[in-house]
Amino acid sequence: MIEFFTAPAPNGWKVAIMLEECGLAYEPRWVDLAAGDQHSDEYLAINPNGRIPAIIDRAPGDGGEPVTVFESGAVLLYLAEKAGRFLPTDLRGQSRVRQWLFWQVGHLGPTLGQHGHFHLYAEEKLPYAIERFHREALRVYSVMDRRLGQSEYLAGNDYSVADMACFPWVRTWKAQGIPLAEYAHVKRWYDALKQREGLRRGVSLGSDLARRGEMSEEQRKNLFGTAKARVQ
Template identity: 45%
Template sequence: MAQPIDIYFWPTPNGNKVSIFCEEAGLEYSFKPINIAEGDQFEEAFLQISPNNKMPAIVDPEGPDGEPISVFESGAILIYLAEKTGRFFPQEPREKYRTLEWLMFQMGGVGPMLGQNHHFRQYAPEKLPYAIERYTNEAARLYGVIDKRLGQSAYLAGDEFTIADIATWPWLTNHENQGQNLDDFPNLKKWYEGVENRPAVKKAMERGKEVAEAGLTLDDKTRDTLFGKGQYQKR
């Protein structure tokens, strides 16, 4: 019987990617909560497997050579798990690189830009109109790119559900707080609702919420840990 993969996790879009993949692929996994509000991400034991002090990370007790392996960065984790299982990552060259294109689109564009959107619209201590407008507009632009693509194919990389979809969908679950209305993006909305209703996605999201049922309370201590000098200490 396969040993469960440990997911160092908090229910953020990047964390949810990994549990969604595991549920979709039928992989056993267990959560190792990393409470980012309390600063767990800076603990030395976690830094040994995620030197950039970001979650998620995984430890697979049954790595490629039969020995444990740790992997950090959510995109790398998805590629690792996809290659381990042979799921959601086409190997025909054209399909493979199309999948990688859209995965990198999420890693380099959707995640960072929507993350800045969240920060300035929800978390920044000052409401800065320039920043809010900039990142709300950039979010709309990215949604438009996705919408156009999904007018050409059922999923981001083509006609099959892949790690590109798994990576992107969690970042759009907070669309209202990003200042976006899915009705403005009909192709994206259809895809979004289809992914949302996949049984494995539902189960992963439910399990993730159980890790942090109370959500994030943004007091001064938490703000410092996530965004202030506590984030930038040399470690």
């Protein structure tokens, strides 16, 4: 059994998709980000970065003590190796998947995260920040579109953890004001992936817990500020 620490957000959905696609047994452990659960001593012992997701594998492949993994990219690779799925075993294929997975965690996710924050959530609308991250969001979409014009999936002709990592972030296109129709190859890929049953189950996980309505000042601090953050 895998304990899955998550919240209804793109980085959590990445891992939820993988768990569902692989059919691995798991139990969600909901982290209420607005309430500040991510800053608790209990959670920081699991994920010292105080973010989601994280897992505890209670039945690791080596038969030893439970294994804790944090950071979404690391979790996806761990699960791929555990299940023996969605990560090629040949040198070149595996390298391509790792490159596009790291591209997601280093570029697509952070860019869209910052764009979404300044565009949708920041109380003070800063034109420079909004424009700067909007331009960068369009740039990473262009990178993705060019790649998907060359192959069916991001890392080649097979669906992989790289696609699972990118999908939940592309899923935010409408809220972020991204003209998806202008990126024909991304749209083709996006529409095709939406048909996968495992992926659909993954992105629906926790939909009933998604935050709605206005946030209190304390909730804003927990989500966007430095409430209870620790400096070593």
